[in-house]
Amino acid sequence: xxxxxxxxxxxxxxxxxxxxxxxxxxxxxxxxxxxxxxxxxxxxxxxxxxxxxxxxxxxxxxxxxxxxxxxxxxxxxxxxxxxxxxxxxxxxxxxxxxxxxxxxxxxxxxxxxxxxxxxxxxxxxxxxxxxxxxxxxxxxxxxxxxxxxxxxxxxxxxxxxxxxxxxxxxxxxxxxxxxxxxxxxxxxxxxxxxxxxxxxxxxxxxxxxxxxxxxxxxxxxxxxxxxxxxxxxxxxxxxxxxxxxxxxxxxxxxxxxxxxxxxxxxxxxxxxxxxxxxxxxxxxxxxxxxxxxxxxxxxxxxxxxxxx
Numbered sequence: 001x002x003x004x005x006x007x008x009x010x011x012x013x014x015x016x017x018x019x020x021x022x023x024x025x026x027x028x029x030x031x032x033x034x035x036x037x038x039x040x041x042x043x044x045x046x047x048x049x050x051x052x053x054x055x056x057x058x059x060x061x062x063x064x065x066x067x068x069x070x071x072x073x074x075x076x077x078x079x080x081x082x083x084x085x086x087x088x089x090x091x092x093x094x095x096x097x098x099x100x101x102x103x104x105x106x107x108x109x110x111x112x113x114x115x116x117x118x119x120x121x122x123x124x125x126x127x128x129x130x131x132x133x134x135x136x137x138x139x140x141x142x143x144x145x146x147x148x149x150x151x152x153x154x155x156x157x158x159x160x161x162x163x164x165x166x167x168x169x170x171x172x173x174x175x176x177x178x179x180x181x182x183x184x185x186x187x188x189x190x191x192x193x194x195x196x197x198x199x200x201x202x203x204x205x206x207x208x209x210x211x212x213x214x215x216x217x218x219x220x221x222x223x224x225x226x227x228x229x230x231x232x233x234x235x236x237x238x239x240x241x242x243x244x245x246x247x248x249x250x251x252x253x254x255x256x257x258x259x260x261x262x263x264x265x266x267x268x269x270x271x272x273x274x275x276x277x278x279x280x281x282x283x284x285x286x287x288x289x290x291x292x293x294x295x296x297x298x299x300x301x302x303x304x305x306x307x308x
Contacts, residue, residue: 002046002047002050002051003050006050006051011056012056013056013057013058013111014043014047014055014056014057014058015057015058015061016036016039016040016043016057016058016059016060016097016101017036017040017059017060017061017093017097018058018061019061019066019069019075021036022035026078026079027070027076027078027079027086028077028078028079028080028086028089029079032093033089033092033093033096033097034096036093036096036097037093037096037097037099037100038100040057040059040097040098040100040101041097041100041101041103041104042104043055043057043101044057044101044104044105044108045104045105047105047108048104048105054105054107054108054109055101055105055108055109056108056109056111057101057108057109057110057111058110058111058112058113058165058209059094059097059098059101059110059112060090060093060094060097061113062113062114062115062167063087063090063091063094063114063142063146064087064114064115064138064139064141064142065114065115066086066090067084067086067087067090067142070086071083071086087141087142087145088145088151088154090142091142091145091146091151091154091155091156092154092155094146094160095146095154095155095156095160096155098110098160109162109163110160110161110162110163111162111163111165111207111209112143112146112161112163112164112165112209113165113166113167113209113210114139114142114143114164114165114166114167115139115166115167115168115172116139116166116167116168116172116191116194116195116198117136117139117172117173117174118136118172118173118174118181118188118189118194119132119133119135119136119173119174119175119176120132120173120174120175120176120181120187120189121133121175121176122175122176122177122178128176131176132175132176135176140201143161143164143202144156146160146161147160147161147202161202161204162204162205163204163205163206163207163240164198164202164204164205164206164207165206165207165208165209166195166198166206166207166208166209167208167209167210167211167245168191168194168208168210168211168225169210169211169212169213170183170213170217170221173187173188173189175187183224190228190231191224191225191228191229191232192228192229192231192232192235192237195228195229195232195237195239196232196235196236196237198237199232199236199237199238199239204238205238205240206237206238206239206240207239207240207241207242207243208225208229208239208241208242208243209243209245210243210245211225211242211243211244211245212244212245212246212261212262213261214259214260214261215260216278218260218261218262218276218278218279218282219278219279219281219282222244222279222282222283222286223282223285223286225242226242226286226289226290229242230289230290230293233293244262244263244283245262246261246262247262247263247264248261248262248263248264248265248273249261249262249264249265249266249273260276262276262279263275263276263279263280263283264276
């Protein structure tokens with residue numbers, strides 16, 4: 001994969017730990033942390049040896065979702081069924097893994113990915129509003145732990161994060177213990193507001209680490225996300241990229257449906273995928289809009305040599 005990326009001229013942000021772990025390891029054990037750190041360090045060394053360059057990695061994908069999925073039984077259980085325990089366990093693993101990766105190559109960089117969500121109260125009673133806000137604030141726990149802003153005993157520090165990644169989908173807003181909030185509803189929060197909130201909270205570079213929608217909703221969703229990102233940038237949020245995810249259609253997690261997403265279709269009878277042209281057209285439009293924005297910014301930078 002390293003050779004293929006190099007041949008294609010693609011810079012990859014490598015996920016070191018994206019949910020799956022070896023069957024012989026208990027994910028909730030201390031042995032898992034040690035094994036993960038050892039694997040992470042070896043991956044960093046291999047990247048340097050093959051490419052001659054430092055790796056850019058996501059140490060553990062979506063700690064928040066990973067922990068939730070284990071706690072509710074969507075993923076296999078790990079460790080004691082105590083609320084919040086597994087999230088702290090994953091943060092400990094991440095801290096130890098980063099130490100090992102930095103020892104292997106001090107120049108490697110750490111880009112993260114956590115869900116960006118909004119949770120609204122079902123009614124406007126004071127108690128319900130407080131509960132919804134407390135649940136909404138939970139989306140920041142993993143980043144706060146990693147940065148050492150809360151529970152410093154876990155070993156977090158500000159320099160463990162180089163880039164804040166945020167995963168945002170059409171189903172990322174819902175009522176507390178209730179249904180999804182559809183776009184256009186009065187309780188639906190603008191993505192630009194959410195990005196500005198994160199930017200002010202952490203003062204680090206941001207990017208949309210995952211976004212996309214199925215079927216005919218794909219182009220319209222990409223249009224919405226890109227428009228909101230431009231609005232956030234205009235308000236000072238340092239959003240530096242958008243990752244359309246996944247880039248190919250795939251079998252759905254829960255029912256193996258043909259999830260038509262991204263730029264390329266499911267595999268056809270001839271063994272090939274087709275370009276999903278509406279998505280390709282919208283992507284091209286959005287790339288041009290962003291290029292125009294950043295080109296105009298470059299032109300606006302004074303040239304010190306002219307005394308400007």
